[in-house]
Each structure stands twice: as C-alpha cells, then as structure tokens.
Amino acid sequence: MSVLPRLKIAHLPTPVENLTRLGSELGGYQVLVKRDDQTGLAFGGNKTRKLEFLLAAAQAHGAERLITTGALQSNHCRQTAAAAARTGMKCTLVLTGDEPEYASGNYLLDRLLGAQFVFTTRENRDQTLDTVFNDSWSAGERPYLVPYGGSSPIGAAAYAFALEELLQQGYHPDWIVFASSSGGTQAGLCVGAVRSNFKGRILGISIDEPQEILCQRVAALANETGDRIGIMHHFSVDDILVNDQYRGGGYGVMSNLERDAIRRLAKGEGLLLDPVYTGRAMGAMLDLLEKGFFKQTEQILFWHTGGSPALFAAQYQDVKLT
Numbered sequence: 309m310s311v312l313p314r315l316k317i318a319h320l321p322t323p324v325e326n327l328t329r330l331g332s333e334l335g336g337y338q339v340l341v342k343r344d345d346q347t348g349l350a351f352g353g354n355k356t357r358k359l360e361f362l363l364a365a366a367q368a369h370g371a372e373r374l375i376t377t378g379a380l381q382s383n384h385c386r387q388t389a390a391a392a393a394r395t396g397m398k399c400t401l402v403l404t405g406d407e408p409e410y411a412s413g414n415y416l417l418d419r420l421l422g423a424q425f426v427f428t429t430r431e432n433r434d435q436t437l438d439t440v441f442n443d444s445w446s447a448g449e450r451p452y453l454v455p456y457g458g459s460s461p462i463g464a465a466a467y468a469f470a471l472e473e474l475l476q477q478g479y480h481p482d483w484i485v486f487a488s489s490s491g492g493t494q495a496g497l498c499v500g501a502v503r504s505n506f507k508g509r510i511l512g513i514s515i516d517e518p519q520e521i522l523c524q525r526v527a528a529l530a531n532e533t534g535d536r537i538g539i540m541h542h543f544s545v546d547d548i549l550v551n552d553q554y555r556g557g558g559y560g561v562m563s564n565l566e567r568d569a570i571r572r573l574a575k576g577e578g579l580l581l582d583p584v585y586t587g588r589a590m591g592a593m594l595d596l597l598e599k600g601f602f603k604q605t606e607q608i609l610f611w612h613t614g615g616s617p618a619l620f621a622a623q624y625q626d627v628k629l630t
C-alpha cells in the first residue's frame with residue numbers, strides 16, 4: 309500500500325464510533341468520531357501515525373537518539389519519547405517554557421518514558437535544537453531530528469493513508485472536522501482525498517494560527533507530501549479549508565468553549581477530549597452545528613487526534629474542569 313518505509317507501532321485501524329446521543333441532542337445530525345486517541349502508543353494520538361514513518365526513516369539513518377521539540381504539555385513529545393523507548397533509541401526533548409516544579413500530564417509521562425530534557429524559550433528554540441543535535445554528534449551518537457509536530461512530508465503522508473483506512477472501513481462522511489496546528493494531519497488528509505478520490509470536505513479548526521498562515525502551510529506541505537508519495541496534484545491555498553474563529557486566548561489557553569465541550573462529551577458520550585486541541589476543535593464543531601453551518605442530511609466525522617493526558621496537567625487543575 310505504502311511506498312514509504314514504515315514501522316508497525318500504531319494499533320490500526322482505529323475504531324469509528326457513532327455519537328448517537330449527541331447527534332439527536334443537536335436535532336438529528338449524524339456525528340461520527342474516528343478514534344485516533346486510541347492509536348495505542350503511550351496513550352496514543354495523531355503523532356503515532358506520523359512516527360511510524362519518521363521512525364522508519366530514523367532507523368534507515370542508523371539513528372541512536374531522537375530529538376524533537378514542543379510545549380511542556382506536548383503530545384507530540386510524549387509520543388516521540390515513547391517511540392524512542394519502543395525502538396531502543398535515546399530521546400532528548402527540547403521543551404519551551406520554564407521547567408515546572410513538579411511533573412504532571414504529558415511531562416510526567418515523558419519522564420517515565422526515559423526522555424532527557426532541555427528547556428528553552430520559544431525564540432531560542434531552533435538554536436537550542438541545533439546545539440543539542442551537534443552535542444549528540446560530538447558525543448559519538450547519531451541523532452535524528454523529528455520535525456515539529458512530526459509534520460514533514462514523510463510524517464504527513466501517514467494521514468493520506470489514514471484517510472484511505474477510513475474509506476476502507478466503509479465511511480464516506482460529508483465533512484471531516486479536527487484540530488489543526490502544525491498542519492501535517494490536514495495536509496495528509498488532503499493528499500489522501502486526492503489519492504482516494506474522496507469528495508467530502510476536510511475542515512481544520514485552527515488551534516493557534518490565523519487562517520492565511522495555516523492554509524499556506526498546509527498547501528505547501530500537501531504539495532511536498534504528494535510529491536513524496538507520487539500524487540501529481542497541485543494544492544493551492546484555496547483548496548484548504550480552515551476556520552480560525554475559535555482561537556480564543558491563544559495556544560493552550562482554556563476557556564468556556566473547551567471546558568463545555570470537554571464536559572459535554574465526557575458526560576454525554578463517555579468520550580474524553582483534551583484542553584488544548586480536541587476540546588477546542590469539538591467546541592468549534594458544536595458551535596457550527598448549532599449555528600446550522602452543516603446540513604441536516606450531512607454526515608459529520610470528528611477526527612479525534614488525542615491529547616487527553618493534558619487533562620491531568622497541573623496547569624489545567626485550577627480551571628474548574630470538574
């Protein structure tokens with residue numbers, strides 16, 4: 309199926325569930341959820357799919373250490389640390405922000421998974437990554453840099469195959485809605501749509517970037533990803549659907565939008581979301597449903613990208629989640 313080397317790490321295919329109570333509460337919509345929070349690697353998430361390809365590339369380079377970066381509560385860093393442990397590599401995480409007083413959420417898991425840490429500021433991030441990379445070489449190791457969010461063409465390709473997986477499961481939703489940030493998930497789904505002739509619409513809810521910036525990023529990455537797996541198609545900015553109206557106070561700042569969505573899905577469907585990504589994307593989708601943005605006859609699929617370990621992060625304990 310794939311022209312790219314791939315390690316089998318994820319539990320695939322992930323299930324698709326019908327949120328029947330939510331659908332009828334909303335007045336008779338059919339709302340599905342694709343459970344990529346269940347990809348299996350140390351609490352799973354969308355990065356596990358990307359890492360299947362990134363790890364195969366790292367191994368082909370003879371890598372002994374994975375290096376990547378993200379926020380303190382990065383799900384990408386947690387899954388990368390787990391993938392390193394799983395394949396017998398070392399791992400350094402370059403985390404932005406201050407080292408916290410005690411470990412919680414994803415950062416607690418990163419530590420359990422045996423990662424090493426370098427704390428830096430957002431501005432010095434790339435510089436710090438360079439230093440960590442060069443120090444590893446100097447120490448006689450072969451380092452491999454896993455791109456931010458796993459969103460290189462190789463990583464993003466995972467979501468082209470993920471879309472194919474969904475279609476093979478027999479689902480052809482009119483809309484796919486999900487949290488979009490570094491753009492790899494969205495770029496991959498868009499390439500997958502061309503590859504599999506999927507006609508539904510792929511709507512990314514922007515977590516942090518304005519629409520123009522995210523659309524440009526996704527279109528560029530989709531073009532590179534397509535090239536990488538032999539899809540001859542040019543994506544322009546206008547081919548990419550992004551809604552940036554739900555960014556609230558910015559990255560990782562939880563408001564009533566996320567809080568209400570997290571509670572509603574937990575109590576109403578037994579489904580756990582997260583404060584940073586899926587809570588925001590689900591909050592946006594519920595708002596769009598309530599505003600009549602989708603037609604009643606349309607089938608809407610929420611692609612759950614993971615992240616629930618952040619529910620246990622110290623920084624979200626004082627914001628009345630319970």
Ligand SMILES: *Cc1c(COP(=O)(O)O)cnc(C)c1O
Binds near residue numbers: 384459494585615
């Ligand atoms: C990384 C992440 C996203 C965003 O995916 P991108 O491919 O970076 O756009 C969404 N949800 C969760 C839970 C994530 O960890």
